[in-house]
Amino acid sequence: MFAEIVSHMKKFISLTGSDEELLASYLTVKDVKKKGHLLKQGEVCRENYFILKGCFRLYLITSKGAEQVIQFGIENWWITEYHSYKSGLPSGFYLQAIENATVVALGRDIQEELFGKIPQLEKYFRLVLEKAYAAQLMRIHYIFNLTGEEQYRMMVQKYPDFVQRVPQYMLASFLGITPEFLSMLRAKKP
Template identity: 35%
Template sequence: MKIEPLLKYINKYVSLTHEETDFLVSKVIYRKYLKGQYLVQQGDVCKFSCFVISGCTKTFYMDEEGQEHIMMFSIEDWWTSDMSSYINQTPADFNIQFLENTELIMFPYDVIEDVYQHIPKLERFFRQIIEKAFIASQKRIVRNLSMTAKDRYVYFRDQYPQIEQRIPQYMVASYLGITKEFLSKIKSQLLTED
């Protein structure tokens, strides 16, 4: 199992013993997905919280008109899940689709409590990860409310250059809450300013 990237990531927060590592390896699932497949779709229950080993995902909401609203992307060393669905085991609000062939380490819902019981420090680890995600989500809401579309794009481009190079521009526009035509105008403006 290609678990080394996950262990390296966990070790930034907590140190695992050999026994704890072995137990964790026995509980998680390594899986490959193909571009275009889904981890979860709206209305289904999300059974996994996932660490991305390689690849790229998008988390999005599809409204009643069939319009896609991208909430987030996940790449290597990031996490992906519909957390509300995963934690509460209720129908998912979001779709998670693979934008590239992707490798994941998956934490099944039905073993996570067992993992916490055997390795209590992982509960602290996941609390810290969820706190960081919550803060990032709040900051994104503030940016969306207070920044112009141009400033939001510049922020996205500067913060996540490795994502922008891997996804179509219409997805960047959806993430920013603008049309792809408006994004093209913004990029043209920025080119003339440089």
């Protein structure tokens, strides 16, 4: 079960065999049913999740009562609500499985302890967070500079399997368009 996470880490850092054994002794695997939540609004996020199998969405409920998807996460990605995770304050977000899923859960205190025992892990998480931050900046750039249709076409081109994997209403929410408009875009020839 831990081979995937160790393999992912080794793309960024080197780990010894004893590092791998120590890491495995601290990690917890959780199965999450489709539509199951790892986090709900008002709860404190206490874990960071590495997705072994499945797809997740991080979303909020707007003041108008609509679900707004902020982020998706798929296999070999980390997902959490970092503000709550680091501050210990209640979250304003939900973290939900879109399909049956399996994650490796890493509690905040455990993560800090592992940083002391395997210093390379701090570098790993820094590099992963830098990559995620850059992706979020690009997403914001696209939101302000591309139409909903252009964003959709780009996603279809870059991530065709993913576009088919998530429910249409969630993809529309992520793109900031209505499900009806997305349906029209899907029917339209590129």
